[in-house]
Structures are given as structure tokens and as C-alpha cells.
Amino acid sequence: xxxxxxxxxxxxxxxxxxxxxxxxxxxxxxxxxxxxxxxxxxxxxxxxxxxxxxxxxxxxxxxxxxxxxxxxxxxxxxxxxxxxxxxxxxxxxxxxxxxxxxxxxxxxxxxxxxxxxxxxxxxxxxxxxxxxxxxxxxxxxxxxxxxxxxxxxxxxxxxxxxxxxxxxxxxxxxxxxxxxxxxxxxxxxxxxxxxxxxxxxxxxxxxxxxxxxxxxxxxxxxxxxxxxxxxxxxxxxxxxxxxxxxxxxxxxxxxxxxxxxxxxxxxxxxxxxxxxxxxxxxxxxxxxxxxxxxxxxxxxxxxx
Amino acid sequence: xxxxxxxxxxxxxxxxxxxxxxxxxxxxxxxxxxxxxxxxxxxxxxxxxxxxxxxxxxxxxxxxxxxxxxxxxxxxxxxxxxxxxxxxxxxxxxxxxxxxxxxxxxxxxxxxxxxxxxxxxxxxxxxxxxxxxxxxxxxxxxxxxxxxxxxxxxxxxxxxxxxxxxxxxxxxxxxxxxxxxxxxx
Numbered sequence: 001x002x003x004x005x006x007x008x009x010x011x012x013x014x015x016x017x018x019x020x021x022x023x024x025x026x027x028x029x030x031x032x033x034x035x036x037x038x039x040x041x042x043x044x045x046x047x048x049x050x051x052x053x054x055x056x057x058x059x060x061x062x063x064x065x066x067x068x069x070x071x072x073x074x075x076x077x078x079x080x081x082x083x084x085x086x087x088x089x090x091x092x093x094x095x096x097x098x099x100x101x102x103x104x105x106x107x108x109x110x111x112x113x114x115x116x117x118x119x120x121x122x123x124x125x126x127x128x129x130x131x132x133x134x135x136x137x138x139x140x141x142x143x144x145x146x147x148x149x150x151x152x153x154x155x156x157x158x159x160x161x162x163x164x165x166x167x168x169x170x171x172x173x174x175x176x177x178x179x180x181x182x183x184x185x186x187x188x189x190x191x192x193x194x195x196x197x198x199x200x201x202x203x204x205x206x207x208x209x210x211x212x213x214x215x216x217x218x219x220x221x222x223x224x225x226x227x228x229x230x231x232x233x234x235x236x237x238x239x240x241x242x243x244x245x246x247x248x249x250x251x252x253x254x255x256x257x258x259x260x261x262x263x264x265x266x267x268x269x270x271x272x273x274x275x276x277x278x279x280x281x282x283x284x285x286x287x288x289x290x291x292x293x294x295x296x297x298x299x300x301x302x303x304x
Numbered sequence: 305x306x307x308x309x310x311x312x313x314x315x316x317x318x319x320x321x322x323x324x325x326x327x328x329x330x331x332x333x334x335x336x337x338x339x340x341x342x343x344x345x346x347x348x349x350x351x352x353x354x355x356x357x358x359x360x361x362x363x364x365x366x367x368x369x370x371x372x373x374x375x376x377x378x379x380x381x382x383x384x385x386x387x388x389x390x391x392x393x394x395x396x397x398x399x400x401x402x403x404x405x406x407x408x409x410x411x412x413x414x415x416x417x418x419x420x421x422x423x424x425x426x427x428x429x430x431x432x433x434x435x436x437x438x439x440x441x442x443x444x445x446x447x448x449x450x451x452x453x454x455x456x457x458x459x460x461x462x463x464x465x466x467x468x469x470x471x472x473x474x475x476x477x478x479x480x481x482x483x484x485x486x487x488x489x
Contacts, residue, residue: 042428042429042431042432044432044435044436044439045439045442047444052439054428054431054432054435055423056422056423056428057420057421057422057423058418058423059418059419061423061427061431062431062435064435075369075372075386076369076372076373080366083362083365083366083369084358084362084363084365084366085362086365087361087362087364087365088358088361088362088444089442089444091353091354091356091358091361091448092439092442092444092448093439093442094353094354094390095354095448096435096438096439096442097435098354099438100434100435100437100438102431102434103391103393104391104392104393105389105390105391105392105393105394105396106353106390106391106394107387107388107389107390107394108353108386108387108388108390109385109386109387109388109416110385110386110387111383111385112372112383112384112385112386113382113383113384113408114382114383114410115381115382115383115408115409115410115412116382116383116384116385116408116416117383117385117408117416117417118383130389130390130391130393130394130395131393132393136418137387137389137394137395137416138395138415139337139341139387139389139395139404139406140335140337140397141333141335141336141337141338141341142335143334143335144334144335144336144339145339146334148339149320149332149334149339150320152332152339152340152378152379153320153322153332155378156322156332156340156374156375156378157322159374159377159378160322160323160370160371160374163370163373163374164370168322168323168324169321169322169323169324170324
């Protein structure tokens, strides 16, 4: 992947101001001159691809500068092979610094660009021995605004996926609760029969079918909207009675008391007579004789 | 493993993933110096650079390179820093290798530099000699991470096998040792 093409414009503009991106790197670049031996230096390690040198202006004593022999202005301009080689060498040098006893910890730093602190227009890696409380390279910061981070994150994922040619993260990794989606299929279209009936009839059939399906698709209506008057009678309800429609279709009522259960039919033509409603309210069981048991029972139940 | 980051990587909750592949993960730091600071780490547990194998570290640096380019284009920065704090004295917070990629702008007042004081010639000489002793022994083909296995999984040897070995070794010894071993269910 050739990353140098991605942002040459800006980096070149930055470096051209300071004279870093010059064609005559071999004559102007400090590191190229060090490699050529034209500038004195304390070389520590050298191989066919890179050179390691002691830093003259170190953060801590023993700081090492590692750079490739070929001139690459910044890291994105260096090919992958060289970056892997340089990372392996920097790992060995970090181990060497630990072995010497200068330090018990190291920092590996890469500066890409003048704003990041790069002073020489030649890609280099700093390997810095660290001491406790030396107050260098503190990375802890303050909690950031989540919305800004989320918008940034989306941009970064898009750009990374573009550059890699594949999505940079798996979308399935997101653990969002699965929302149950109820798919209501619309009514299927009526299949026209072989004998083509006139268009009107066909349209009627379609309309009917749609109405049949309406009760599935539309929510049920309220009771108050569905009721309709069947017949006008004008019966006044009285307290203490249960009104109902007979099997015959007449309106009847029954008194809601435990002792007496009398059905009285009220027709539309008959007037409301009080005598018809007379019912033995006071009920006293008379002496039950064996002889007249049936009579007594009939009197009690039927009120005769 | 009592590493907090290994536990986080297993659950993959509550962090803003940017990149993932078989060997490594990258996500946005939620308490950064600048918005856009990325933390890149291997999925396997390695505490410091010296313990990560060469292939893994090389792969990580290449991905850090790609991430730095992406940050440059999305955050509008003028440069990037790639920083590895390797050890407690260096300020390493978690015992797990983390590569920090930080987008930089001119005059952003971040203190990721140092005073440019020239070191004395004597100290430079001494240090150069000392370092060269060990640097001359650098062998790129020998990976220090593989020669010294730091993480050793304890293999539980089954007791039955040990008992059999003891039996074979202790032919000459008195019989009561063997009798004791035979009693083991």
C-alpha cells in the first residue's frame, strides 16, 4: 500500500517551507550526511538498511536515534518492509539500553511533521531511556465529549476502510439489542382467472377482499363505534330488574331477588299493568304436610 | 490472567473500536490529550516491547502508520506522534503493550518534547562505549521474545503418569515405596 500518495500535498507544503523536502537530500539532509560520514557522530549500530546514533541533544542520557539509510521524509513515505525492519531494530536497541543499566524503562517515539517536533526532514525513531519522575511524555488527559468522539470515530472508520479496501471493523461486533420487527404483509393481489370476467366484477372482488383484510390490518374499533340500533322499543329500565332479549326476540325482565324469580313478558302492545307485576314478596313457609306435599311445593315455587 | 486490558478485549464492551484484525485492536482514547488519540494494542498479552515477537511488533507499527495517516486526514492535524511507554518508570499504566498515536497541531501546547540541551562530550563518549558493548551483540535473527518465554502456562501433569515413572525409577528401592504408590486410587 503506497501511503505516500495520500497526503503528499499538505506534508510537502509544510516541509517545503522548512526546506525538508529537497531533491538534493544527500547534500542537505543531516542524517544522510551522517550516514555518509561527512558529519561526525557516535554510531552505535549499523547494518545495510539503517543506522543508530547517539542523540546530541537528549532528553535523558543515552538517547538513541535510529534512521534508515535511504531518505524518507516521514513515516508514511517509507515502505512497509523498511518499517518492519526499523521496528525490529528499535526493539533490540531498547533491550540493549535496559541491559546497560541506564534505566529500567524506555520510550519509543516517532515524530511525523514539524508540529509533532520533527526537526530533520528524514524519518527517524527515538529510543529514550526513562527515569522515574522525569516528567516526560505524559499521555493522561481529560475525559472528552462523547458526541465529538462518536462523530470522529465514524469518520475514522470510513477513511480506514477506504484505505484498506475492506471494513476496518466487523459490523457484527456491535451488541445492539435485536428489535423485533413485525412485518405485516399487504394482501396478495387477486390472481385473474383464466376466463376473464368483466372488469367491474373483478374490481368488486378486489374491494371485498381488501375489506376482509381490513380487520387484520386496522386496529379494532371501540365498542361505542361498533354499536348500532336494531329496533326502537322505548322500555324504561327500573331498578332491581335484569332486562334481556328472549329466545323469541321479546324483551323480558327478571327481578334480582333471591326469593322470587318470576319472568314477566312485556310486549310492545300491552300496557304496563301494576297487577301483572304483583308477586308474593313476603314468603313464609307453611307447615309442610306429607299429604299435601305436592300442593305445598307448587304453591311455593309457582306461587299458585 | 489478571490483566484488565485482556479482560476488556474479551468482552469488547464500552470502547470505541476503530480497527480490528486477527492480531490487534485499535480504539479511541476516552480521556485523551487531544480528541483523536488512538490506542493500538495486540490481542495477545505482551507487557513490553521486548516481549512481543518481531512479526507482531512489525505488524503493529505498520498499522500505527496507517492510523496516523487516517488521523491526519480526519482531524485536520499537521502531524502525528507515535509513542510507546515501555515500563513503569516510563509511565506505563497498564501491563499490556499499548501504542499511542496522537494527532498534533502547531502551537497545541502539548508537552511531548524536551529541552534541547547539548550533552557533554565526555558523557557521550562513555555512553557510546557502554552501549556499543551490548549493541555489537545484536542479532536480528534471534528474537529475544521467543528465547525467553515469559508467559508459561502451567501444564498439569497427570498423577498416574508420575506414579508410573516413579515405579520404573525405583526398582532397586525397597518394596514398600511401590506398595504405597499402588494404594493410590
